[in-house]
Amino acid sequence: DAGVIQSPRHEVTEMGQEVTLRCKPISGHNSLFWYRQTMMRGLELLIYFNNNVPIDDSGMPEDRFSAKMPNASFSTLKIQPSEPRDSAVYFCASGRGYEQYFGPGTRLTVT
Amino acid sequence: AQSVAQPEDQVNVAEGNPLTVKCTYSVSGNPYLFWYVQYPNRGLQFLLKYITGDNLVKGSYGFEAEFNKSQTSFHLKKPSALVSDSALYFCVPGSARQLTFGSGTQLTVLP
Numbered sequence: 001d002a003g004v005i006q007s008p009r010h011e012v013t014e015m016g017q018e019v020t021l022r023c024k025p026i027s028g029h030n031s032l033f034w035y036r037q038t039m040m041r042g043l044e045l046l047i048y049f050n051n052n053v054p055i056d057d058s059g060m061p062e063d064r065f066s067a068k069m070p071n072a073s074f075s076t077l078k079i080q081p082s083e084p085r086d087s088a089v090y091f092c093a094s095g096r097g098y099e100q101y102f103g104p105g106t107r108l109t110v111t
Numbered sequence: 112a113q114s115v116a117q118p119e120d121q122v123n124v125a126e127g128n129p130l131t132v133k134c135t136y137s138v139s140g141n142p143y144l145f146w147y148v149q150y151p152n153r154g155l156q157f158l159l160k161y162i163t164g165d166n167l168v169k170g171s172y173g174f175e176a177e178f179n180k181s182q183t184s185f186h187l188k189k190p191s192a193l194v195s196d197s198a199l200y201f202c203v204p205g206s207a208r209q210l211t212f213g214s215g216t217q218l219t220v221l222p
Contacts, residue, residue, distance in 0.1 A: 093155075
């Protein structure tokens with residue numbers, strides 16, 4: 001298995017632009033998680049899905065952030081409009097049971 | 112509720128020496144405890160977990176951890192450290208649905 005796939009690996013955008021991050025979980029995993037990692041705040045859980053249904057989005061910072069999982073093999077995290085404080089590494093993880101497997105992350109820079 | 116404490120932000124050890132990364136927990140009920148590792152500029156990787164059963168848990172890359180109920184500890188250990196073990200280590204309380212990450216312990220193995 002290729003593991004969790006995230007795209008793009010790097011994204012540089014200007015403040016106010018829309019940003020879409022993509023994730024392909026490991027086949028057969030029924031849970032998917034979006035995290036954000038910064039030096040100041042560490043690793044934060046933004047949202048997780050179970051069987052494609054959002055279970056807990058309490059970590060989503062504000063309405064500018066939205067996440068979807070239209071099917072078991074694809075999820076997106078969208079930021080609209082983006083702001084410089086959104087600059088971070090965004091990780092997607094998938095799991096089945098107690099273990100989570102992380103993707104390589106998307107490094108987002110908003111100027 | 113579950114929480115953990117990693118009392119050391121930074122641990123340095125010489126290559127070939129045994130290493131220990133400390134973790135103490137505070138939980139109500141049965142604890143679910145995990146160790147994850149993050150190598151530089153990469154996503155997190157699962158090392159091992161304690162759910163129930165044997166107190167000594169063996170994981171990836173030669174790591175192991177001992178669940179000690181009397182001391183409420185779950186220290187990560189390896190008998191002989193490698194320079195390539197240098198990374199950020201997270202002791203994580205959680206469940207099948209959620210993991211709660213702290214700031215971790217930065218391990219540096221000196222050649």
